[in-house]
Amino acid sequence: MPTARCAFCTATPLRELAVSSWTTDPEDRSRLTILLCGKHMVRVQKAGPKGYAHGEEKFKAGFW
Numbered sequence: 533m534p535t536a537r538c539a540f541c542t543a544t545p546l547r548e549l550a551v552s553s554w555t556t557d558p559e560d561r562s563r564l565t566i567l568l569c570g571k572h573m574v575r576v577q578k579a580g581p582k583g584y585a586h587g588e589e590k591f592k593a594g595f596w
């Protein structure tokens with residue numbers, strides 16, 4: 533069984549979160565669910581509509 537880890541770090545994930553992700557245009561986003569640790573869960577949720585930046589991509593909680 534593969535070891536699950538947070539999408540943004542090597543920590544053990546706390547839970548799965550439904551997110552929208554995009555690179556430059558927030559209208560051109562994909563919807564997916566990712567595993568997040570407690571720390572990154574908070575960061576994504578606090579980032580709000582501007583999104584949490586990870587490399588080229590941005591992520592925000594929820595599909596809309």
Ligand SMILES: [Zn+2]
Nearest residue numbers: 538541569572
């Ligand atoms: Zn993490």
